[in-house]
Amino acid sequence: MSYLMNNYTRIPVKFIRGKGVFLYDEKGIEYLDFISGIGVNSLGHSHPRLIEVIKSQSEKLIHVSNLFENPWQEELAEKLVKEFHASAKVFFCNSGTESVEAALKLARKYWKDKGKNKWRFVSFEKSFHGRTYGSLSATGQPNLHTGFEPMVPGFSYAKLNDIDSVYKLIDDETAGIIIEVIQGEGGVNEASKRFLEELQNLVEDKNILLIIDEVQTGIGRTGKFFAYQHFNLTPHIITLAKGLGGGAPIGAVLAVDEVAESFSPGSHGSTFGGNPLACSVASVVVDEVRNILPHVKEVGRYFKEKLISLNKGKVKGKGLMLGLETDTECKEIVLKAVENGLVINCTAGKVLRFLPPLIVEKKHVDMAIDILRKIL
Numbered sequence: 001m002s003y004l005m006n007n008y009t010r011i012p013v014k015f016i017r018g019k020g021v022f023l024y025d026e027k028g029i030e031y032l033d034f035i036s037g038i039g040v041n042s043l044g045h046s047h048p049r050l051i052e053v054i055k056s057q058s059e060k061l062i063h064v065s066n067l068f069e070n071p072w073q074e075e076l077a078e079k080l081v082k083e084f085h086a087s088a089k090v091f092f093c094n095s096g097t098e099s100v101e102a103a104l105k106l107a108r109k110y111w112k113d114k115g116k117n118k119w120r121f122v123s124f125e126k127s128f129h130g131r132t133y134g135s136l137s138a139t140g141q142p143n144l145h146t147g148f149e150p151m152v153p154g155f156s157y158a159k160l161n162d163i164d165s166v167y168k169l170i171d172d173e174t175a176g177i178i179i180e181v182i183q184g185e186g187g188v189n190e191a192s193k194r195f196l197e198e199l200q201n202l203v204e205d206k207n208i209l210l211i212i213d214e215v216q217t218g219i220g221r222t223g224k225f226f227a228y229q230h231f232n233l234t235p236h237i238i239t240l241a242k243g244l245g246g247g248a249p250i251g252a253v254l255a256v257d258e259v260a261e262s263f264s265p266g267s268h269g270s271t272f273g274g275n276p277l278a279c280s281v282a283s284v285v286v287d288e289v290r291n292i293l294p295h296v297k298e299v300g301r302y303f304k305e306k307l308i309s310l311n312k313g314k315v316k317g318k319g320l321m322l323g324l325e326t327d328t329e330c331k332e333i334v335l336k337a338v339e340n341g342l343v344i345n346c347t348a349g350k351v352l353r354f355l356p357p358l359i360v361e362k363k364h365v366d367m368a369i370d371i372l373r374k375i376l
């Protein structure tokens with residue numbers, strides 16, 4: 001008997017602590033964590049600098065409302081903007097879905113302020129942008145809409161890597177295109193370089209905002225600070241969450257100044273968004289991640305080669321966001337992996353997904369590969 005609503009199928013393991021890339025259950029059994037809370041624990045578990053900042057900040061101030069000045073937000077915003085654009089601004093919230101909501105609202109408001117009737121959005125089949133109504137409407141997975149209709153009006157879905165399918169959905173009322181450069185929940189599907197370049201041309205030609213959802217791919221996950229930086233892309237808006245707080249709940253929207261200006265006092269807000277505790281933790285995460293990007297690239301490359309050498313299916317993804325497409329449903333494999341001390345996850349039915357902490361080392365990759373070889 002449980003008092004929890006039955007939203008999740010839970011794997012019957014109780015983790016009670018973690019250290020680095022390892023998790024421990026109540027019996028003291030050790031597990032290699034290759035999912036990191038779905039890309040959240042970017043610095044692994046019990047990172048000394050995170051413990052230290054949580055202790056010291058919680059002794060000073062955990063929360064202050066957005067009615068007052070917030071130097072912790074200022075500090076973190078400056079760090080994020082420096083990675084993004086010469087002149088941009090940040091809005092803080094608490095999760096991925098909220099960051100997408102804010103991005104959609106900002107995009108519509110921007111065009112309204114310009115006196116243009118542009119309010120529609122194009123997103124992609126198999127995309128995932130969150131579970132609240134705006135972000136769910138942007139999500140191109142009909143099965144996630146079922147039972148919750150009607151969706152927010154104005155969304156249509158193109159095919160990833162098919163630029164014609166995007167052009168077909170564009171009209172004078174299109175406000176923005178929202179895309180993950182690697183679809184996470186949809187099965188670690190990479191947008192091709194060529195497609196993204198065509199998309200960049202399209203948004204410039206048609207005067208449309210480019211919104212890149214970096215909730216999963218951002219903050220070093222793919223080996224660049226933001227995943228769009230692998231390509232020749234200049235998004236107007238990006239959304240962040242998951243890895244940003246290293247486990248502290250925080251989300252953010254970054255927008256170039258011209259667009260950001262459309263949020264003015266009263267336009268949008270959040271009670272918890274960007275509180276001192278979350279921001280001071282995220283600030284440490286950002287500092288640490290900036291220093292380990294070459295490491296992410298190197299271990300990511302090593303891991304990808306090892307996965308390919310298993311010869312068990314198509315290997316997809318970049319950096320430490322990798323997928324192995326199996327030819328059968330992979331739920332059973334995940335259970336077997338956990339029984340053997342490796343925590344991974346299955347997405348889009350047949351794709352084993354790997355999102356280890358960014359501090360993972362080659363020796364941990366070797367351990368994971370040994371377990372995978374044994375169970376596959």
Ligand SMILES: *Cc1c(COP(=O)(O)O)cnc(C)c1O
Nearest residue numbers: 095096097128129130184215216
């Ligand atoms: C996880 C995810 C979201 C939603 O984030 P939540 O924090 O669960 O609301 C949005 N977009 C992408 C790309 C994601 O991977």
